[in-house]
Amino acid sequence: MSDIPLEASMRKTVLPGGRIGILGGGQLGMMFIESAQKMGYRVHVFSPDADAPACKLADRVTVGLFDDVEALKTFARSVEVVTLEFENIPRQAVEVLEHHTQMYPGPNALITSQNRIEEKTFFQKRGYSVPPFEVIKTPDDLTQAVHRLGYPSVLKTTTMGYDGKGQQVLFSSDDLSTALNIVGPEGEWILEKFIDFEAECSVVAVRGHDGSMAHLGVFQNFHEKNILDVTVSAGAEMDDVEKGAIETTFGLLKELDMVGIVCLEFFITKDKQLLVNEMAPRPHNSGHISMETHRSSQFDLHVRAVCGLPLGDTSQVTPGAMANIMGDLWVDGQEPDWRQLDAFPGVKLYLYGKAEARPGRKMGHISVIHEDPFVCLETIRAARKALIRVKNYGPC
Ligand SMILES: Nc1ncnc2c1ncn2[C@@H]1O[C@H](COP(=O)(O)OP(=O)(O)O)[C@@H](O)[C@H]1O
Ligand SMILES: [Mg+2]
Structure with missing residues (x-):
C-alpha cells in the first residue's frame, strides 16, 4: 500500500x-x-x-x-x-x-485536541472566544501571567490532562509559591483566568463521510473537583446562546473536516457570553445520557458516522439526567450498597467492570428520564447520594 x-x-x-x-x-x-x-x-x-x-x-x-x-x-x-x-x-x-x-478522526483534529495551547489558539484564530490564557515556560512567566490575569487563575498542564488531572487553581500568593516549584525548566503549562461562569454546557455533534451533520442538543454539566459529576439533557427549546454553541460545534467539525463524534465544552458567563473550554474528538462522558434520551445515542452515531452510513434519527425523546459513579464511593474497599438504588426504580445503573476503584476514577454512571428535567436532576442526585457510605472510623 x-x-x-x-x-x-x-x-x-x-x-x-x-x-x-x-x-x-x-x-x-x-x-x-x-x-x-x-x-x-x-x-x-x-x-x-x-x-x-x-x-x-x-x-x-x-x-x-x-x-x-x-x-x-x-x-x-x-x-x-x-x-x-x-x-x-x-x-x-x-x-x-x-x-x-x-x-477517523484524522491527525488534524487529534493534534489540535492533544495540546491545550494549540487547541485554544485554534479556537481564537477562528473567532471563538476562550478564557484569557497565557503560555508558561518558566517560573518568571508564571509570576508575570498571574500578575496580568489575577487571582483566581488555573494552572494546567498542556498535554495529557483529563478529568481535572494536571490542574490547580491559584487563589493567593501562597498558591503561587507552591506552583512556582512545579513549573520547571522543561515543559509547558497554560495559565487561564478562572471564569466565574453561570453554567457549563457541552454539545455532542457528529459528521458523516459526506459532510452531513447532526447534534444531540445542549447538555448542562455540573462538575465536582473539576470532574464531570452530573449532566442534564433538558431537550427544551434553545436560546440564542445555546444556538451559538451548536453553530460553533458544527463550524469546528467542518473546519477540521472531521468524521465522527466531537464534543465541545463551554462556559456560559454571567453576561451570557459563550467561551469554548475544550474539545474531545470522540464520544464524551456528558453524552452518555443520549443512550436514554435520544433515538440514536452518541455511540450509535459514532458507529454510523465512521462507517459512512446515513446519520439517522437524532431526535430527542425525553429529558434525562446522568450522574457519574466515582471510585470515591468505594469506602474501605467496600462496594457501594447497590440495594439503595431499589428505592429509585426509574434509575438505571451502568458499571464499567473496572477491577480497582480509586478516588477520581470513573467506575460507572446512573441515569434517569422524566418529562420534567428538574425532576431528573433531583432524582439522579438523590439516588447517587443514597450510595454514599460513611467511612467507618471504628469505636470513638
Ligand atoms: N478557566 C477556568 N475557569 C473556571 N473553571 C474552570 C476553568 N478551567 C477548568 N475549570 C473547571 O474544571 C473542569 C475541568 O477542566 P478542563 O479544562 O475541562 O479539563 P479536563 O480536560 O480535565 O476536563 C471544567 O469543566 C471546569 O469545571
Ligand atoms: Mg473538560
Missing part, C-alpha cells in the same frame, strides 16, 4: 457485518462496541491494557503499545476503518494507521 493518506473522496462505506478497529480500551470504547455489535459489526480493540473494559466485549483484542509500528500495521490491515476512544494517541501511531486504513 502507498504511503499517501487516504483522501476524503476515498472514504469507503463499511456495511453492517464489517470490521471496525478502535484504539483504547476504556468505557467509551466499551459502549461504542455495544452499539457497533447491535448493528452487526465486529470490533477489534487495540489497547495497552488487557484488562480494560472494552477488551471484555471486543470480538478481537490486540494488546500493544502505540509505538509498536508493526502491531499497528497488522491491526490496521485487520479492519476496514479505525476510530478511537481517547485522544492521547501519539501522532506517529495515527500516521501509521492513516496510511493503511481509513482513520
